[in-house]
Amino acid sequence: MKSDTTGKQASLFPSAAQSVVYEQPLNERMRNCLRLEHLFLGIEAGIRAGGEWEARDALARMLEICDFLSRTDVKGELSKELERDIGVFNGLRNNPGVNPEMLDKTVASISGVLGRLKASDYQPGQCLRNDELANQVRQRIAIPGGTCSFDVPALHYWLNADPALRASHLSAWMKDLRVVEQAARIILDLVRESSNPRCVVAHGGFYQQQIEPSTPCTLVRVLMPSNAAVYPEISGGKHRFTVRFYSQKSTATRAAQAPEDVTFDLQCCGI
Known part of the structure; x- marks a missing residue:
């Protein structure tokens, strides 16, 4: 909502x-896109707010996305949906009621995201999976109150460090997930505007x-x-x-x- x-x-x-x-x-693809959007919106709100609790929540949501990506082939499903969208829009090229310039722009935008998503070296969430602090939080986050200051002192230190440093880390971790966010967003935008x-x-x-x-x-x-x-x-x-x-x-x-x-x-x- x-x-x-x-x-x-x-x-x-x-x-x-x-x-x-x-x-x-x-269908399942729409469910996945809406769940991803929900998580990404929470992350962006946390990064903008900049406080300790907001940073904690943003990191937790990033870890949720990584877990989500590891349990299902979200990357593959997003790619298939983008490919399907390209096929649908290319099928409109002979329609006299369609603006060809807008059509080309839309297809190019979808193709750009699809290319980045399907790149062989793109592994969304890899940055977080390789991060020691994130892994410590991941091991404790499912436990009620498991990320308390005495459970993960490194997290407590990070949360109380310079806000600019926290923001830098969050932005770097988010950059690793940005293509997934862009794919989900463009799919939802196209559907909602249909x-x-x-x-x-x-x-x-x-x-x-x-x-x-x-x-x-x-x-x-x-x-x-x-x-x-x-x-x-x-x-x-x-x-x-x-x-x-x-x-x-x-x-x-x-x-x-x-x-x-x-x-x-x-x-x-x-x-």
Whole structure:
């Protein structure tokens, strides 16, 4: 969930800054990209803030990404998705409604990221895996409170060192992961921009839509006002998706499905 600032969602809400976007991936590649985006956004926020606790959190998120990359072939899946996108856009070259200059620019941008991602000497996360401090933190991070000052004195020393030095280390570690971030971002940007929002109604707090085989949909986006009294839960697969709206007056009680009709903006995105 995140605030939307693209300015594209204007069918229901006059100001995009007043809306909240809920997203649901419908395949594994979209799930991977959204998880990576979530982690990278946290890292960038930590680097910008510059404090001790923010630096600790940024390092932890980098280690999460390294673990994620080591457990699944994320690099290979990102490469396949970028190659697929290039094929789709090249198929539009004879379409008179497509701006050829913008098409060339888009394909060149995707190809540049793909080339860096597939480079034989590019091993994302290798810098962190070779770093002694990062390895000490990795060994303790799964233990509740395991990175306390007495558990990892080297981390305590680093966190209390010159902020400029911490920032330098974080930037160097992040540079090693930057191509993965760029790949995930360009994939998500292209998918999110593939569809315009339309205003629909969830009758009795429930909405369902079939996915037409001729219309790709790999990401469902629901836009709601930030002050809405309900929130959506989205679920789906290859053939259909559903949106159920819930209200929760207190975090101490279980949420209940909203009985009223709910009007919202919907995007069915896919390339």
